[in-house]
Amino acid sequence: DTGVSQDPRHKITKRGQNVTFRCDPISEHNRLYWYRQTLGQGPEFLTYFQNEAQLEKSRLLSDRFSAERPKGSFSTLEIQRTEQGDSAMYLCASSAYRQGIRQPQHFGDGTRLSIL
Amino acid sequence: DAKTTQPTSMDCAEGRAANLPCNHSTISGNEYVYWYRQIHSQGPQYIIHGLKNNETNEMASLIITEDRKSSTLILPHATLRDTAVYYCIVRTLYGGATNKLIFGTGTLLAVQP
Numbered sequence: 001d002t003g004v005s006q007d008p009r010h011k012i013t014k015r016g017q018n019v020t021f022r023c024d025p026i027s028e029h030n031r032l033y034w035y036r037q038t039l040g041q042g043p044e045f046l047t048y049f050q051n052e053a054q055l056e057k058s059r060l061l062s063d064r065f066s067a068e069r070p071k072g073s074f075s076t077l078e079i080q081r082t083e084q085g086d087s088a089m090y091l092c093a094s095s096a097y098r099q100g101i102r103q104p105q106h107f108g109d110g111t112r113l114s115i116l
Numbered sequence: 117d118a119k120t121t122q123p124t125s126m127d128c129a130e131g132r133a134a135n136l137p138c139n140h141s142t143i144s145g146n147e148y149v150y151w152y153r154q155i156h157s158q159g160p161q162y163i164i165h166g167l168k169n170n171e172t173n174e175m176a177s178l179i180i181t182e183d184r185k186s187s188t189l190i191l192p193h194a195t196l197r198d199t200a201v202y203y204c205i206v207r208t209l210y211g212g213a214t215n216k217l218i219f220g221t222g223t224l225l226a227v228q229p
Contacts, residue, residue: 004159041221042203043219044219045217055215091160104150105217
């Protein structure tokens with residue numbers, strides 16, 4: 001199965017530490033998205049890339065958050081100086097964009113971040 | 117993108133059809149209806165989408181009313197593995213509008229043995 005892959009699946013860290021998550025999209029997909037999901041809520045959009053360009057960022061993406069997609073393939077999401085409120089599931093999705101038509105987004109199983 | 121309204125939870129007996137409603141009364145002419153589901157501890161899974169005609173795939177059927185203000189996702193023979201939160205989302209397919217999916221809180225479908 002060549003679906004969206006996220007690593008690690010779980011991360012526990014102390015408040016104030018930096019963390020980095022990785023997402024490997026479906027290989028032929030040129031769009032990649034990051035979402036955050038807290039308990040009992042639906043996923044909330046953070047940012048998205050088309051190839052290596054970051055084209056949209058949510059107001060949820062504070063200065064402590066940075067995302068990259070250096071060669072238009074895998075992406076990383078880094079959180080600096082983590083806070084209790086950063087505890088959540090971080091989801092990655094990818095999709096194709098062909099002939100002006102958005103294809104459905106396909107999600108990975110997320111990285112669950114717990115801040116002690 | 118238009119907002120959607122879904123019941124908070126529903127029950128369904130195993131082997132029976134599960135019919136999940138969604139209201140999207142402010143949907144515009146170029147917005148499609150998408151359905152995703154999220155099984156516990158997994159990421160959302162794409163199910164189906166449609167504009168105005170009924171759609172069917174190997175997972176489900178999507179029935180959209182003629183005025184497009186509501187739709188129903190049908191799982192024809194629900195199994196215990198269909199227990200999940202089901203999200204109805206409307207969005208455009210074209211153009212420069214935002215590419216994000218806007219999730220509500222969805223419907224928790226509990227399939228009972």
